[in-house]
Amino acid sequence: MQTTVSRRRTALSVSCTTHVVQDGLIATIYVLLPVLAEALGFSYAQVGLLKGLKSVSQAVLEMCSGWLSEQIGELRLIVVGLALSGTGYILLSAATSAPIIATFLLIIGTGTALHHAPSSSLIINNCPTKKRGSSLGLYNAAGDVGKLVFTGGFSLAAGAGLAWYEISFGYGVMAIVAAIAITAVSRPIRQQWNKEEAAESNNGEQVAAAGWGILNWRSFGALLVVTCIDTLVQTSVLVFMAFLLLAKGLPLSIATGGTVILLAGGVFGKTGCGYLADRMGVRPAFTLIQVLTALGLICVIIAPNWLALSLLLPLGAVAQGSTSITYAFAADLIHPRRMARGYALLYASGTFAAAAGPVVLGLIADEFGIETAIYTMALITIFTVPPIFVLPTVPDQEAELL
Incomplete structure (x- = not known):
């Protein structure tokens, strides 16, 4: 029977590998x-509709x-998602028109939808x-x-001369290979976990919750309100930061590179904020991160260009790192049998x-x-702090399950 440490490592390795590929x-x-718009002559409206x-x-x-x-288990659903995304x-x-591309993007959307919940539940x-x-922080950073x-x-x-369709095909094959590899590695583990779950059911443990x-x-x-506002700000920062840098007079290549720097900061932030919440607690850690995010956004606006660019890495860390804090807290509000x-x-x-x-x-x-x-993003960020202090320190385990 797997030890707790072994189970954690297995769950993390499978989930993180999946997150790297799917994200x-x-x-x-x-x-x-x-690239598709240029190759196939799409309008901006068509591009927006496809996305x-x-x-x-x-x-x-x-x-x-x-x-x-x-119904089918976290590991199986993760594999199905990878296979659909790859397909x-x-x-x-091989797509040559907007309707066909839209159809295949729907398949990709279906596949990418099948990994966050089962992976988080697995962890x-x-x-x-x-x-x-800290575990969810590693998972988020992997993405x-x-x-x-x-x-x-x-x-x-x-840049090396490969066409977009060749790259797309290669990425698809990569996802399917990942699905096959996870299937092969996880099969004996899944069998062991199924036996343990059956034993728990026979002993009357972990009765499934309703709804x-x-x-x-x-x-x-x-918590949904907090995470929605937080995600709204995170996404908007990634979308509009390049436009702010352009408005400050920076060239296009540097402005778009700023988005990459923000993403790089997110890798460190999602790992570090998870550990921070484990040590400081959810409320103080989240409050600190949100205040730093708001201040960072304001500083990037008013700072000279060289300083604004140097602030992007830490801004990316705090702006995106809060996800690891809120998603970890959610586990205390969900029945173990309905975690997914x-x-x-x-x-x-x-x-x-x-x-x-x-x-x-x-x-x-x-x-x-x-x-x-x-x-406005900075102001909205501060609005996520008060609801955190409304959340209970210890959830009511006797509350009605709906």
């Missing part, structure tokens, strides 16, 4: 769409991923309570590593917020200027 494939869409279809399909199916995880990318390499259910924050590696790989491959398995809807609702469902709801809400945020802040930027939009 890498998600981020590649950002660099692939402009929107992919995001909505991911958000909707992400809500179902928790239930699916319970979508392989098919995309939470196999890690000690005191290590949840940012994937974003950097896959988008950087796409740029390097394109979503939320222990306290009022507290979970407050609860996280599916949390991730889906964040995905919808990530789709809506840039639209709203983009309208503000069009009407009042990019600086005003960034100031």
